[in-house]
Amino acid sequence: MRATLRWAHSDLRTHRGEALFLVLATAGVVASLLLATALFGYATNPWQRVFTQGRGAHVWLHTAPTADTAKLAALDGVEAVAGPFPSASATLASRGSRAAVELRGVSEQPSVGRPLLTAGHWLDATVPDGVVLESGLARALLAQPGDTLTEAGTARRLTVVGVADSAEPRYRPGEQRGLVWALPSAVPAPDARVIGMRLTDPEGTDYAVQRAVTVLGAGAIGEVSTWTQARAEAQGDYRLLGQVLGLFGLGALIAACLAVHGAIGTRIRGHLRDISVLKAIGFTPGQVVRVFLLQHLAYALLGAVAAAALTEALGERVPGRLGDAVGVWQGLPGHAMALFAVPVGVVLFIGATTGLAAWRAGRVPPVPVPRPAGPAGGR
Known part of the structure; x- marks a missing residue:
């Protein structure tokens, strides 16, 4: 365990830019999803905005x-x-x-x-x-x-x-x-x-x-x-709009998570030489998988918590409709659940994609396989 932590610390010192990029990417994905959730409720349920702002x-x-x-x-x-x-x-x-x-x-x-x-x-x-x-x-x-x-x-x-x-x-x-x-x-x-x-x-x-x-x-x-009768009547008028926006939101979620997955996979592929060295000095495949998984989960958790905290504290101060949407969303009954579920869902997805990439990294041979040389005089 000590060797794993020492290698993770050394990797962080060597590749600070990559680590910062992953944290910021996760924070951006989580913040975007939280703001999209607020805008979704604002657009598909104007009755809730009126009820909240007018103290219905x-x-x-x-x-x-x-x-x-x-x-x-x-x-x-x-x-x-x-x-x-x-x-x-x-x-x-x-x-x-x-x-x-x-x-x-x-x-x-x-x-x-x-x-x-x-x-x-x-x-x-x-x-x-x-x-x-x-x-x-x-x-x-x-x-x-x-x-x-x-x-x-x-x-x-x-x-x-x-x-x-x-x-x-x-x-x-x-x-x-x-x-x-x-x-x-x-x-x-x-x-x-x-x-x-x-x-x-x-x-x-x-x-x-x-x-x-x-x-x-x-x-x-x-x-x-x-108020439940009035809400049910108002929500029925915007049901189709909610379904359309929900489909677009789902597509945006998949695209954002695939982007993070690609960044993590690229980073692990860029460390193939380091992985070979680790296995050559005695790291088992399980340890290699674990070190990459824990490392990227820590980055994802840090970015998700930061994004949730900033959105909760500063989202309402954003000028325009976005700030109004966050203010209304914070007064909804499901606000706390969404504030918890979105970051957790993103972290779990990143953990799953990282686990797949790390499993492939665990299968890297201890000694890098040299590239096959081309025939002499060939193009």
């Missing part, structure tokens, strides 16, 4: 106007609440399109379940008839900031001042009403109140709903929506 509520309840919703904030497991907000059903029309909507009276952007503006600005008291549309509803009505909407059955006209993304269930004609935020004064006759609950345990939504029904009474709650 895990449960939304539509209650009777007389329900005492203040009791919900004191329930065990409730981290924060949004509302209650006055709510009324309506039908809006624009450019020949009609949609059933829920007018929700909100004076300022809530800290829980906050809509993320994509166009225009938030509600302003100087525009009492101004509204902000959920992005899916805005596309259905072909509306944008500055347009005017008409409330069916009345002469009332509303002005669109903004468009925002929401983590609540999106508008579906005939199934789910569209969401419209307006000032409380624009909801003169509310037929319900809406309250959102953000939980300390996201998986405890069923229990939280049962507690709310117990506290308020079954007759006081008219409609319930959870």
Whole structure:
């Protein structure tokens, strides 16, 4: 064992550039895969980005106007609440399109379940008839900031001042009403109140709903929506995109690992003379295999750990969409698993490819076989 360590130390001192290249190559592969994982989640699941950045509520309840919703904030497991907000059903029309909507009276952007503006600005008291549309509803009505909407059955006209993304269930004609935020004064006759609950345990939504029904009474709650329902609906729209990006990511993973495998194989082939000398002085084939395997596993482990640590610490500070993607990814439930599985998978793959190349190195004869000489006078 001492001889193996001494040879590995001597090889490291002699070939520092090659060792540094392998460490950096492994770090680059791991960092690229981690960033690709973050971008994959960012591109294929925009709902999760909205939910994370807007501190989405895990449960939304539509209650009777007389329900005492203040009791919900004191329930065990409730981290924060949004509302209650006055709510009324309506039908809006624009450019020949009609949609059933829920007018929700909100004076300022809530800290829980906050809509993320994509166009225009938030509600302003100087525009009492101004509204902000959920992005899916805005596309259905072909509306944008500055347009005017008409409330069916009345002469009332509303002005669109903004468009925002929401983590609540999106508008579906005939199934789910569209969401419209307006000032409380624009909801003169509310037929319900809406309250959102953000939980300390996201998986405890069923229990939280049962507690709310117990506290308020079954007759006081008219409609319930959870974050799992909204996520399932949103993810279904991007399933094909996720499969396409997954195939490209798999191809990139195979290409990167083959590149590292080629670098390791080339390095071992370049040490054939050293391997012959080692076997000539008494190293067994098993020792030769072991020394190369342990050496390259150490390089791979060092590069993988460094890449994971740098990505976790500095990834969110990268400007642009990449930094946003890493920030959202760090808040996902599977973040810790991916941060562990990707480096481990790369190290195991490098170990397998190194073991194959080292096995071939173990079969090198103790004395290098000379090249056959060409015939005298031949070309």
